Amino acid sequence: MTPQGPVLDMARRFMGHPADEPFSAADKKELIQSQFVAVFSPGMTAAAGPWGVSFAANITPDDTGIGAWTEAQFIKAIREGKSKGMEGTRPILPPMPWPSYKNMTDEDLKALFAYLKTIKPINNTVPKPQSL
Amino acid sequence: MFKNTFLTASVLTVGLFALTNCNQQPAADNQTTAEASAPSDADIVKRGEYLSNILVATTATHPKR
Numbered sequence: 001m002t003p004q005g006p007v008l009d010m011a012r013r014f015m016g017h018p019a020d021e022p023f024s025a026a027d028k029k030e031l032i033q034s035q036f037v038a039v040f041s042p043g044m045t046a047a048a049g050p051w052g053v054s055f056a057a058n059i060t061p062d063d064t065g066i067g068a069w070t071e072a073q074f075i076k077a078i079r080e081g082k083s084k085g086m087e088g089t090r091p092i093l094p095p096m097p098w099p100s101y102k103n104m105t106d107e108d109l110k111a112l113f114a115y116l117k118t119i120k121p122i123n124n125t126v127p128k129p130q131s132l
Numbered sequence: 133m134f135k136n137t138f139l140t141a142s143v144l145t146v147g148l149f150a151l152t153n154c155n156q157q158p159a160a161d162n163q164t165t166a167e168a169s170a171p172s173d174a175d176i177v178k179r180g181e182y183l184s185n186i187l188v189a190t191t192a193t194h195p196k197r
Binding site: 013014101104108110111112113114115116118 | 173176177178179180181183184187188
């Protein structure tokens with residue numbers, strides 16, 4: 001925290017929801033379901049909505065992130081909304097805007113993947129999605 | 133008769149000029165495309181960084197603790 005309030009920590013922005021920051025919206029379940037709203041964690045890396053609770057993924061090149069991913073997996077994840085870019089996996093949950101990102105060109109998606117593979121790996125096992 | 137011949141010649145000239153240009157333009161474009169289609173690895177990574185800065189600004193953030 002700073003005198004100006006919270007500021008972005010660019011070194012951590014791809015690590016996903018921090019494993020050591022518990023997030024629950026159980027006390028807001030009625031509000032979420034009756035008003036169809038979403039509730040976010042302070043860092044905006046966890047979101048609770050009608051779909052349940054979802055957490056931003058670790059997309060650093062660590063083993064807990066996309067370290068073992070292939071370029072094809074990355075493209076499939078964004079194009080088809082498949083978790084880990086693999087068949088038979090769960091869909092990527094809101095609020096990840098993959099239905100918009102899927103329109104990116106192959107060249108842009110490949111460039112993104114190439115860049116993500118160059119950043120500093122961060123060990124962070126993101127929690128699995130939860131029900132409300 | 134003369135008038136028709138003149139008109140025909142004029143149309144042909146304009147048409148040929150246009151065709152000539154049409155034939156030249158794609159060649160120039162192809163050359164440019166060929167040069168631009170082989171970016172270096174560093175260029176690709178830089179583009180990925182540029183895109184990530186746009187995309188992530190609208191999604192997950194990590195306020196400093």
